[in-house]
Every structure is written in structure tokens, then in C-alpha cells.
Amino acid sequence: MKPDALALDFDGVICNGLREYFQTSLRAYRQIWPHTAEDCPPTWEATFGRLRPVVETGWEMPLVLRALDRGWAEADILLDWPAIRSQLLLQEDLDWREIGYQVDSLRDRWIESDLESWLALHCFYPGVVAQLDRWISAKLPIFIITTKESRFVKALLFQAGIALPSDALYGKDCKQSKAETLRQLKARGFGNLWFVEDRLATLTAIQTQPDLASVTLFLADWGYNTKAERQRATSTEALHPIALSQFESSFERWLNASESS
Numbered sequence: 001m002k003p004d005a006l007a008l009d010f011d012g013v014i015c016n017g018l019r020e021y022f023q024t025s026l027r028a029y030r031q032i033w034p035h036t037a038e039d040c041p042p043t044w045e046a047t048f049g050r051l052r053p054v055v056e057t058g059w060e061m062p063l064v065l066r067a068l069d070r071g072w073a074e075a076d077i078l079l080d081w082p083a084i085r086s087q088l089l090l091q092e093d094l095d096w097r098e099i100g101y102q103v104d105s106l107r108d109r110w111i112e113s114d115l116e117s118w119l120a121l122h123c124f125y126p127g128v129v130a131q132l133d134r135w136i137s138a139k140l141p142i143f144i145i146t147t148k149e150s151r152f153v154k155a156l157l158f159q160a161g162i163a164l165p166s167d168a169l170y171g172k173d174c175k176q177s178k179a180e181t182l183r184q185l186k187a188r189g190f191g192n193l194w195f196v197e198d199r200l201a202t203l204t205a206i207q208t209q210p211d212l213a214s215v216t217l218f219l220a221d222w223g224y225n226t227k228a229e230r231q232r233a234t235s236t237e238a239l240h241p242i243a244l245s246q247f248e249s250s251f252e253r254w255l256n257a258s259e260s261s
Helices: 018-032 046-054 058-069 074-091 096-120 130-137 150-160 178-187 202-209 227-234
Strands: 005-008 144-145 191-199 218-219 241-244
Touching: 005 058, 005 178, 018 058, 018 096, 046 058, 046 074, 046 218, 058 074, 058 096, 074 241, 096 150, 130 144, 150 241, 178 202, 191 202, 202 227, 202 241, 218 227, 227 241
Parallel strands: 005 144, 005 191, 191 218, 218 241
Antiparallel strands: none
16 A cells, blocks of 8 residues: 655654754844843753754744743643743743744845855755655655745755655745645545654644545654654554654555554
8 A cells, every 4th residue: 555645744754953943043042032141051952852842833943942041841841832832922022923034034044144054954864865766756746744934945855856846845935734735635636645744733633624534644753752742643543653764665564553663
């Protein structure tokens, strides 16, 4: 059994951008709160990496650092990030759209002034580029659905030598949910559509929508998720945890839950 088309999240499935996330977040943080200390605590980067699973879109990243600076415990952020995020926006009188603009503008300036250093902070997960090449060569329709701006994804794909049609990339600039994008792909005639995502909340939200029940959902266990989320996914009906070793192999192995790590 194999899909008619394969939809993939980008960050946490194809590309690991944790180092870039932290550096961009720190730069944006210093723009928004210019009176903060120039040197951040040495523990911040590692803590930010562990907290990355709570972030759905880029504008939240500087707020994660703000939460740490304001004394929120890591465990509390993991447990109740939406409430903490809302509280910070209210207390600091912030507009999430403005934060998002600052983050994206900062990235744009960085790419324009020093593309090499920006690209160097990203790495594609082992074997993923080769697998993408195999699928593309086999004429399997591949789509990328991400909350990252398309222009940033295109720069990284170009560096990796991955060529996808212009209509195969659905970034944040599409201004629609991942569920809506999957709905559009189904309407294009892809009846057996598979979707790989590393964020459990995204997958469980898709599962609540009856018209997307035919989409086969996979949680990438190498991405930005926690051990507790991976355990929940294992016991969630119609949700398939998948290991990187499976992703690199035949589709038959994808549906074999016993091989998932």
C-alpha cells in the first residue's frame, strides 16, 4: 500500500532548524525588549530546544524566551503554554502580528546580508533529502505544508538541491490551516493522502474533522515533540507514530506500528 500523494511538514520533519530558531528568537527578543541583558543565560538555548514543541508559529518564539526571563518554569510552559502565551501578550501589551512581522523581517535582513551563516544553522535530517529525491524521481506527488514563510523554505530547499513545483509548497503566506490545505489536496483528487507532521496537537485537531477522516496521519518521532506526546500518539486510534528509519524505507513499513521507536 502506498499513498496517491504525500504531504509533509517542513520544520521537525524535513529540516532541523533549532539553532536558527534560537538565534532568530534571541535577536527578536532583544528588539522587542531592548533593555534586556546582552548576554542571555547559558542555559537558555538548551531549554528553548526542549520547549520548541509548544511553538506552533514563529511569532511565539520570542515569547518563549520572555516567559523564561519572567521566571516561568519549563514544566509549566510545557503544560500550559497557550494560557501563558495569552497572559504575556496581555501583560506586555503586545500584538502577535507585530511580533510575527519582526521575526520575519529579521530573517529577511539576515538572509540578504549573510545567507551563508543563516543556512549553516539548519540541517536536513539524515536520509531525508535522498528519500525526497527518490520520491520525486518516482513521480510521487509531494507537498510541503508548513507554518514557515514559503520564501525561507524555498531558500533551504534550493540549498539542498530539492526541486518541487511552485504549487507544491503551502507556507504561512497561504494564510490557511494545515487542515484546509489537506482538504484542498483531497479536492484535487488525491483520495489516498498521507500526512507527516511532528506536532501532535496539529494531528489531533485534524482528526476531529470528519471530512479528513480518510487522510492517513503520521507523527514524526524525530521532530519537535515530547516523550509524553509520543506515548499518547502510540495509543491514539488512527494515528501512526513513525521513526526516521521507517521514513527512509518502503511505505509498507510506515504502517507497521511495531517498528516505530
